[in-house]
Amino acid sequence: MHATPLYQQVKSVITPYVTEHKTAFTVALSGGVDSVVLLHVMNALKAEIPQLQLTAAYVNHGLSQYADDWQAFCKKLCDALAITFYAAQVKITNKSRTSLEELARDARYQALDQHSPSGSIILLGQHLNDQLETFLLRLKRGSGLQGLTSMRQIRTLNSGRECLRPLLNTTRHSIEQFATEFKLEHITDDSNTDERFDRNFIRQQIVPLLSERFTGFEKSAARSVNLLQQQQDVLDEYTQLDLSQCQNTQQGLSCIQLANFSAARQANVLRCWLGQFTALMPSQQQTQQILTQGLTAKADAQLLIQLTDGQVRRHQNFLYFVRETTVPDSQSLTAQNQLLSDGRTLIQLSGIGVRKPLPDEHVSVQFNCPQARIKPLKKPGHNSIKHWFKDAKVAPWLRANVPLIFYNEQLVYVVGHFISAEHVSEKGVFWEVKT
Template identity: 35%
Template sequence: MGEQTLDLQHSLRAFLARFPCRGRRWLALSGGLDSTVLLHLLVSEGEPVCAVHVHHGLSANADDWAVHCAELADALGVPLVTRHVSVDAGGGIEAGARDARYRVFSSLLQAGDQLLLAHHGDDQVETFFLRLLRGAGAQGLGAMRGCRPLGAGVLLRPLLKSSRSDLEAYAREQELDWIEDESNRDARFDRNFLRGRVLPLLSERWPLRQRVHRAARNLEESADLLRQLADLDLESCQRRPERIGESVSLERFLALRPERQRNLLRSWSASLGGVWPNASQLAELAQQLCADGDRLPAVSVGRMVARRFRQRLFLTPSLPAVPPRYSVTWSGQQALRLPGQGSLAALPGWPGGGYRVAFRHGGERARPLDRQHSQTLKKLMQEYALEPWLRDRVPLIFEGERLLAVGDLFLCDGWQGVAPLALPDWRPLAFFD
């Protein structure tokens, strides 16, 4: 057995010992060299693993790759899950494919699960230079982490201390077959241009993998300090959960220096949506927040949306559109899935029956149970401090034409039930399997 094989086995055992798995261990299997080697190593070490292959449909050979992965997993006695995805190439094919993969990974992971990716040290070098050329700060230049949260589980990269040549030596020794993605030779893609033309030239003069590893480790320390500062600032700004997303005190946020505002937003957005906002998004938000106080800006921040309401700065998911004339029957017993990823469920005390659930379309009036007079729904929602971006998606519950309840805000004068505690449980953004 070769020295490199022994080193890989020892390195993998040491890494997995640091991160014991309390649930299911998944491996992202593309069928290429890296993931093939990692799968073979895991099986050789007797580590239970399930493989997941993401079929992007971008190559004419994609179906053949899926078949290859199925045959490889079967030969090694490993369960395999294959997921087909659609890639949004609006921000570039590479970024779109990555986003599609990670959505699949996040959906698979349950509490205690791990996802293993086969990124190695050469990938780390490429990622470092790609982020450097895109103008990344300390958080980005800290490069790929060996462990980070993903969905309900964690993402692990056990091969970051190994090189591609180490993996090739192992694959040759074990007589493994793997896929060569033809797109890896296309120099139109930034990563391939770096890999094929730039980094080999730099490697002739400097030991890039060792130097980048050292720089990334130092930058990671700086990034950790920035995250700690952001956590302190979020606490001082009275961070709190909302119906969807979270909010902070706008007054306290604006009292921070601009660089600390940007640092807070980067960390806050990443903690909720997993993506750092870019410089133009942060500049746009700063401009909007300095505008007239009656305005309600909605500015993209990473994958989230920043909004202002009642002296609070909100960070929410992007809200899907809802149909303008939505109306559906409801038994009052089973949970009801609403358009725009919301849900409605009856709490104990709510009687079963034949109800109609609709959204507001303008001009409706209601009289809360404890009031003497009716008012417009628009005014009542303002009074109940419902965020403006949720007012057109709060479910209105009717019995015939009689309005009984407005979401979980209030019961109306037509209510004949047992107690106000019977209000339904309305969740404006809920995800279903």
């Protein structure tokens, strides 16, 4: 086994991590030939590198009637190899505009992250043919450069955990040959031959035809994907430079700076900016809508474009990505550290603020009272809180969640913004919000 090209390929990917003292690895084990081969190779590598720590994890989606049998197979295999085994049960909830395959994949990554030992690197069994299938699927969808880069050998999850694909440059045929040579038992998922699924159709009908017609097609296509990844890396470096010129400290995107770029650079920077907040990119039409309205609207115009999991809004010549939130409930203030209904904590402190309430004054925190009036310290006259928020350039979508402190029916303190001039005291109280 140690002399085979497949073993040496995996070793060449793993060794640099071990050199950096990253020695804990978790194989994402499905029971299929790819992950079973990877597990056996890693187990053999463990004998060669004693400090290597190896575990395996199976994610049970419950989508197949055989899911429990496959879990039992994986556990038995790990028991035989004396490898610690973890199993995770996940439930897939259908969502509109999201494929079952995508939902299952996202749930799998989340479960692997949650059930793998802390600090371990997750090893995925995806190989060169999976890469080619992903490329063709993205091509069919009309993806741009970033989409056509397909799968990277290294993927970092939102938690910061690394995922690694040691077999990404190895063909399916080589993996199957390895399993046959070393008599490695594995399971076969019958759904992989169901050509109602696009990936299976490409796997069963398209790739074999292309490979038969064009010698070395699989590896040639893989080289093209690698070149696209290199080009995307270069583009990412320039995009980060553009973004640094356009983004403010509140993560808003400057419409004025963006307008200095060409249309192609504008769209590129916009996608990069959005990628900080969501993995669900806008359509080409939505991208154009954001740029057209965002860059040509008047300075005080209100822009709201709804995306899949948030909104793009405009304020003071900046674009912001906003997720809708629930306005907290109003409540009496009875504790120094009071929990609000949205999970934040309102903390009462002593110092320059408003005078302490009188015995007959009821103290409450309220929200979204745009017509409540106050005369802020160092501001001219009484006016509505809506007026003062606008005067202070507070973004409209933030206003409803700002805690407003009332003594009876009188607004005395706007947390983080205004103190009532009529209630100010150097030895008073004030409030802060902690998330």
